[in-house]
Amino acid sequence: MQLCETKSAIRDLHATWRQVGESIGLVPTMGYLHDGHLTLVRQARAENDRVIVTIFVNPTQFGPNEDLATYPRDMDRDLALLRAEGVDAVFAPSVVEMYDGAPETIVETTKLSRILMGRLRPGHYRGVATVVTKLFNITQPDRAYFGEKDFQQLAVIRRMVRDLDMPLDVISVPTVREADGLAMSSRNVKLTPEDRAAAPVLNRALDTAANAPTVAKAHKIIRDTLASEPRADIKSIDIRDAETLARVSGPITRPVVALLAVRFGNVLLIDQRVLTGEKP
Numbered sequence: 001m002q003l004c005e006t007k008s009a010i011r012d013l014h015a016t017w018r019q020v021g022e023s024i025g026l027v028p029t030m031g032y033l034h035d036g037h038l039t040l041v042r043q044a045r046a047e048n049d050r051v052i053v054t055i056f057v058n059p060t061q062f063g064p065n066e067d068l069a070t071y072p073r074d075m076d077r078d079l080a081l082l083r084a085e086g087v088d089a090v091f092a093p094s095v096v097e098m099y100d101g102a103p104e105t106i107v108e109t110t111k112l113s114r115i116l117m118g119r120l121r122p123g124h125y126r127g128v129a130t131v132v133t134k135l136f137n138i139t140q141p142d143r144a145y146f147g148e149k150d151f152q153q154l155a156v157i158r159r160m161v162r163d164l165d166m167p168l169d170v171i172s173v174p175t176v177r178e179a180d181g182l183a184m185s186s187r188n189v190k191l192t193p194e195d196r197a198a199a200p201v202l203n204r205a206l207d208t209a210a211n212a213p214t215v216a217k218a219h220k221i222i223r224d225t226l227a228s229e230p231r232a233d234i235k236s237i238d239i240r241d242a243e244t245l246a247r248v249s250g251p252i253t254r255p256v257v258a259l260l261a262v263r264f265g266n267v268l269l270i271d272q273r274v275l276t277g278e279k280p
């Protein structure tokens with residue numbers, strides 16, 4: 001496995017693979033890897049000749065009062081995990097390497113970036129879309145892998161790839177969970193033991209709403225379940241069209257997605273579930 005810290009190093013490596021017609025899968029991450037990330041890596045490994053994982057805590061997607069400085073990092077551990085998965089290259093640039101030259105160009109999905117989590121985190125999805133565009137241009141993958149856990153991020157990236165005719169396939173991977181149902185996240189280590197014990201309430205709330213017949217019923221079930229946990233500070237509960245993220249109401253007759261953002265202490269957790277309204 002090669003560790004590339006510069007754009008030119010990963011481009012040179014990439015050129016040698018392309019010359020012999022090898023396909024390339026990309027898994028963008030912010031590091032501090034867990035089994036959710038590794039599930040994306042395994043799928044990329046199975047579907048491509050070469051796999052590139054990027055590790056970059058992107059400052060432009062963090063707001064001024066967010067957790068950029070305290071975002072957990074452990075490069076040595078990450079590299080060991082990725083080596084064990086048979087990854088071909090890790091691209092881990094510095095902030096200066098990524099953003100040198102005072103860039104003035106941004107990429108933004110003008111509607112999708114301003115709704116839902118985009119309202120809670122202004123500028124977040126613009127930061128994501130811009131850095132993902134840069135990572136696509138630097139690594140030129142055939143396929144790029146993203147988790148459904150970050151459902152709105154996935155929608156933003158799919159829209160951007162479609163709107164700008166980016167020549168690659170976006171592949172989505174279902175959320176990987178801890179044994180107690182908590183969606184795996186690099187931020188989970190920041191929870192206090194009490195908050196960690198309370199946090200599976202997100203998954204429980206989503207489970208309970210799985211077969212709700214209407215949007216209003218699903219919303220109420222989720223709110224009531226979350227409210228039963230005093231440590232959970234509900235930031236948002238949204239039920240939207242699973243494809244467009246447009247507002248929905250009435251009976252659930254086509255897939256909708258329930259999107260939750262809940263704070264425990266100063267850690268913001270998100271989770272999501274597609275609800276079909278069908279009886280099991």
Ligand code: AMP
Nearest residue numbers: 029030031036146147149150175176184
């Ligand atoms: P992050 O390092 O948090 O930016 O995540 C990198 C990628 O891993 C994103 O595409 C995430 O959606 C995905 N991911 C994070 N957590 C999970 C999880 N629990 N299950 C599946 N994918 C995940």
